[in-house]
Amino acid sequence: MAPVNPRRPLAAAATALALALTASACGGGGSAAEDGVVELRYSWWGADDRHSTLQQVIDIFEGQNPDIRIVADYTDWGSYWDKLATATAAGDAPDIMMQEERYLREYGDRGALADLSQLEGLDLSKIDPLVAQSGDLDGATYGIASGVNAYAVLADPEAFEAAGVELPDDETWTWEEYIALAAEITEASDGDIVGTQSIAYNEQGFQIFARQHGERLYNEDGTLGFSEETLTAWFEMTQELLDNGGQPAAAQSVEIEAGGPDQSVLSTNTGAMAVFWTNQLGGITESSGREIELLRFPGESTGDRTGMFFKPAMFYSVSAGSDHPEEAARFVDFMLNSNEASELILSDLGLPANVDVRGHILSSLPPADERSAVFLAEIEDSIVDGNPPPPIGAGQVVEITKRITDSMAFGDLTPQEAAQQWISEVEAATGSQ
Structure with missing residues (x-):
């Protein structure tokens, strides 16, 4: 796909x-x-x-x-x-x-x-x-x-085992545990296995984080639906992962992102976690040669509400x-x-x-896609709602997010400055000031 x-x-x-x-x-x-x-x-x-x-x-x-x-x-x-x-x-x-x-x-x-x-x-x-x-x-x-997909954490059990670290309980883990776990994996493997790939390149990750805080990326009328404080907290987590070694340094992150899923830390067996859409599990499993697992996002059980959603x-x-x-x-x-x-x-x-059709083809799916279908069924009851269509101009947000994330990673912006610039540029692109 x-x-x-x-x-x-x-x-x-x-x-x-x-x-x-x-x-x-x-x-x-x-x-x-x-x-x-x-x-x-x-x-x-x-x-x-x-x-x-x-x-x-x-x-x-x-x-x-x-x-x-x-x-x-x-x-x-x-x-x-x-x-x-x-x-x-x-x-x-x-x-x-x-x-x-x-x-x-x-x-x-x-x-x-x-x-x-x-x-x-x-x-x-x-x-x-x-x-x-x-x-x-x-x-x-x-x-x-x-059809539907969900944005999820993909994890490599072999990488966790090699680092001597247990997989998290994805029904209860917090963002603090995610950050600490990533740093622990990098340290335990002497840097041979990085804890996680940067999750800040895709605004959909922040969408989940904002929903967990009772906010959302976009309102029904296309305006931004979150606070500057929430976006700053999101960028602060990436900064902490950069500082503690839980994710690759800026220059390496740029290369990984440019390579797409095939060059992810999971596909190249150099990392333990990354975030992707569930429909990408099959390709990453094939590239890695390993049985990659799907996990819920951190914070689903500890926020104001759950943040994960089904995306058309x-x-x-x-x-x-x-x-x-x-x-x-x-x-x-x-x-x-x-x-x-x-x-x-x-x-x-x-x-x-179509939920009936989905059930009809379940046994015919390739193994990775079948696991994705099972995962979607497991999280469905915890999903509160969907999201409205993005505003006109939302296509530009992909590149805005990548550029500002890189600027922060290279030290040109603080997390708060990154949040302020992101809001300013996205409002200009979508006309939602």
């Missing part, structure tokens, strides 16, 4: 989108061929294996729905958003499209997406309630989650300009609710958002 948290700068795509969506989103998608068959265009991003799988799914759907023809329209992640923005501006948006949470509000607010709750033939009754409303804005449903892997959306919205809804229903589709897709679009 393509990473849920892509690291490509998104500013260029956001600019193209803003320009494109000033044009009308009317017209476009869908046509009726001479043989009376309705033709719909379905756009997605991904690698070749995803393209091959989804074409098989399309073939099954067309066999069951001979009055509909699905035209596949796919590309890589890097080209997808510019292409979609251009097509939308030209009034030629695809009838069905894959959406990502950073862009859903932009397209929805500008009238480019249909309200799925108003379309006949789309059954949303079996969608996991923790993500069922994740695509809702101002009373309309602009996206339905294809991606969304299904329908163009507001489609000439055949009911037929488009029928296809989305098939993708969400049919066992035939799920048996091919498995967890490539996240573990299915």
